Amino acid sequence: MPELDLIDRKIIVQLMEDATLPVALIADRVGLSQTPCWKRIRRLEQNGVIPRRVALADPAALGIQVEAFVLIEVSEQGAEAQAALCALRAETPEVMEIWRIAGEHDYLLRIAAPDIASFDAICHRLQTRVPLRRLNAHLALERIAFTTAYPLDTHP
Incomplete structure (x- = not known):
């Protein structure tokens, strides 16, 4: 960079x-x-500093009623679990983000679904496609603060 x-x-x-x-x-x-x-x-x-420009949309206006953060621990570390997560993401647009994380869990997913039944189906698909040891889902009740802007020092 x-x-x-x-x-x-x-x-x-x-x-x-x-x-x-x-x-x-x-x-x-x-x-x-x-x-x-x-x-x-x-x-x-x-140079890839700005990979693309996008529009932000209001989830409620799009019919998104469920936003959740899903913490998972995989039973097998390595490329297979990560490849399975990426494959699931490729065919499941509701899975908006996948983060490999340090700590008690291995991955954090952000999922946005139209309703709880759709969210449940995604979790079931996740359990059948990825070698999981544990899945913890946390439903978001209210967005308190949100930004997509990274903090940058703009003072000389």
């Missing part, structure tokens, strides 16, 4: 807040003219 200078970090902060901002506005906010700003954004994209 390339070294990010102060201007790069300021550009990234602007895009994390609103990826639809016009380049002219971003340039003005970070103290550049349009062309150098646009070139920096292109370089950040080409």
Whole structure:
């Protein structure tokens, strides 16, 4: 990854807040003219610092009634369990994130489903496809705080 200078970090902060901002506005906010700003954004994209730009959606407006965090401990460590999780993710869009974690459990999954029956079916599929020792599901009751923006130092 390339070294990010102060201007790069300021550009990234602007895009994390609103990826639809016009380049002219971003340039003005970070103290550049349009062309150098646009070139920096292109370089950040080409170098993988900004892999893609997406829109955030309201889960309730999309009919998502169940959001859950599932902690699993696999019975067999290694590539097989991870491959099984990735295969499940590829065919189950409700599995939004998979994290390999340290501690008592091996993986953390974030699942968003339209209803509890759908969530239960996903958990059943998980149990039949991945060599599990233990599965702990935690249903989210309320989102208190949320961001997709990583903290970046933008002070000189």
